Amino acid sequence: MTTPVPGHHHRVAVITGASSGIGAATARALHAGGYRVALLARRTDRINAIAAELGAGALPIAADVTDRPSLVHAAARVREMFGPADVLVNNAGTMLLGPFSSERRDDYRRMIGVNLLGAITATEVFLDQLTDGEGDLINISSVAGRTARATNGVYAATKWGMNGWSESLRQELLPTVRVTLIEPGVVDTELPTHITHDATRANVQKGYDAASVKPDEVAEIIAFALARPRHLSINEILLRPTTQTA
Numbered sequence: 001m002t003t004p005v006p007g008h009h010h011r012v013a014v015i016t017g018a019s020s021g022i023g024a025a026t027a028r029a030l031h032a033g034g035y036r037v038a039l040l041a042r043r044t045d046r047i048n049a050i051a052a053e054l055g056a057g058a059l060p061i062a063a064d065v066t067d068r069p070s071l072v073h074a075a076a077r078v079r080e081m082f083g084p085a086d087v088l089v090n091n092a093g094t095m096l097l098g099p100f101s102s103e104r105r106d107d108y109r110r111m112i113g114v115n116l117l118g119a120i121t122a123t124e125v126f127l128d129q130l131t132d133g134e135g136d137l138i139n140i141s142s143v144a145g146r147t148a149r150a151t152n153g154v155y156a157a158t159k160w161g162m163n164g165w166s167e168s169l170r171q172e173l174l175p176t177v178r179v180t181l182i183e184p185g186v187v188d189t190e191l192p193t194h195i196t197h198d199a200t201r202a203n204v205q206k207g208y209d210a211a212s213v214k215p216d217e218v219a220e221i222i223a224f225a226l227a228r229p230r231h232l233s234i235n236e237i238l239l240r241p242t243t244q245t246a
Contacts, residue, residue: 012082014038016065016122017092019046021189022140025215026089029223031058036082040074065092065118071125084129089138090119097151097204098197107196108154115158135177136226139166143185147246151200170235178233180225185240188212211241
């Protein structure tokens with residue numbers, strides 16, 4: 001049983017999809033920078049292990065961004081243990097690429113539910129905490145939010161949606177909450193392994209093997225944006241491996 005940490009002098013960051021990849025790396029980077037971190041994910045074994053690795057100030061919470069009640073429970077738990085969240089990192093996502101067809105209709109609904117509606121729901125649930133003080137919202141989008149290509153149409157649609165929604169929120173929430181959009185290119189994560197279309201998965205994995213940014217490098221960029229003085233808001237960061245052409 002984790003006991004509440006007294007006092008609220010440390011900033012509190014909530015990270016969705018914290019069980020691997022950019023989410024886990026961001027949890028580690030922010031915790032190292034003095035944040036209390038709440039790790040939200042469905043895979044409790046992984047977030048429990050990361051929280052045990054980090055020690056005091058790390059709180060694993062089982063949550064699914066497609067299940068609003070689980071997010072409501074998570075928000076209450078964060079407030080109980082750490083006080084209100086100062087930062088929400090909308091990182092949970094899935095990339096189910098492949099040729100457009102009825103056969104993959106479940107993949108399309110899954111991507112929209114996780115990538116776009118999941119981020120919207122998490123933000124709606126935690127918004128009152130972010131607006132309690134000087135909050136930050138970090139939305140993890142993608143290069144695919146700027147450039148679509150064959151076989152990534154619905155994935156790109158979720159990321160284009162994330163970009164437009166983020167810009168609207170930026171205008172609505174300033175100056176109380178800063179909104180930062182992170183658009184990575186190829187990052188060394190498990191995303192390609194989720195792809196259900198065999199030929200597409202093999203092709204995408206080749207690209208990932210050829211060149212990728214490390215998750216901790218993205219996490220460093222997130223930590224940098226958060227560390228800027230409040231009068232400075234870094235609204236959008238596009239990053240790619242140097243050799244990535246599109």
